[in-house]
Amino acid sequence: MKAFESTRLYFERAADILKLPESLRKLLLTPEREVQVQIAVEMDDGRLETFIGYRVQHDCSRGPMKGGLRYHHDVDLDEVRALATLMTWKTAVVDLPYGGAKGGIAIDPRKMSVKELERVTRKFVDQIHDVIGPHKDIPAPDMGTGAREMAWFRNQFEKYHGFAPAVVTGKPAEDYGAVGREEATGRGVGILAYKMLGNLSRKPQQTRVALQGFGNVGSHAAKYLYESEYKVVAVGDHTASFYSPTGLDIPKMLKYTLANKGTLQGYPDAEKIGHDQLLELDVDLLIPAALGGVITSQNAAKIKAPLIIEAANAPIEPDADEILHAKGTTILPDILANAGGVTVSYFEWVQNLQFYKWGLNRVRQELEAVMTRAFEDVWAEARQHKVSLRTAAYMIAIRRVQRATEVGGMG
């Protein structure tokens, strides 16, 4: 199923319960603006290459639009559109004063040099800077991008518009970035895992976890869970997956990736397993923290974990979601589960606008407060309406966006 179709289905399910009028459904399913641009750059060998870049701005009724910039070879308009709508619901469910947007460039960053990536980023900014800005639309890191790309983005934007550090978040901590932004998504996943287990009267020490993805989100989630005494029994990235029934040594694996171009390939101290096997392990908690669409109607019936936290965006397809729901799996949905990243992005933006710098403790405390409140809201909504956590999260988000749209007026 195409990505936008999936997010639309989740939206419709909640909109039905809310009895959202048809006119508003149409409005909320139609992005405000979709930009597609040509990115022509000279490669290191002198060749001219042309790439395609996108920025979809979905909704701004609750504030400036916010969302990451993805560099991945599978990026297309449909995916960026789906991810932009997810950002609207995500910022609404954790109640940040933002709307939703997303960008992407169809490139494989692993196959490009640093200089080539810089040229691509700067050219992209040349093409879209007019529709971006600290009070319009604020990009951030996503898959394939990080602080480095954000620093280039800001620098290129400022050539047109002057000093504006708040134009992007996820910048280097020493240069207008927020301390704690890099760990924030993974840490948010860890905070929510703890809350969810608490509500289900389970203890971390008795919780076996399988985690798919060891990039920015997965590695920080693994670290947090390990430090909180969960038994992380399986971890994998795009190169290899590993299993240890007694629990993996996460600090050792993190150290290994540092010396191994950021990947787990060849890790010697655990049993190597297949990528599919990792998802289907008999564990208590499964955390997909990599690509979207990894749990489908093909493998849903084989998923044994009774709890799933969607650290990635859209890792479960709607058909699979129904199969899992029918067998009683509790799923913490992406729009809440991975909102820690955009929450600390918000803190970064606030600091930039106020020229005031917070310490790590404050960032962590405020992150915990935002995530806890949102989790409790969603949990209570699900109990009250006897719906899944996903539908509850969408209901809260849609209601907030609906309210902002109506209060602002639509004339």
Ligand code: GLU
């Ligand atoms: N790309 C991240 C997400 O999907 C973060 C977005 C942001 O910080 O604006 O939530």
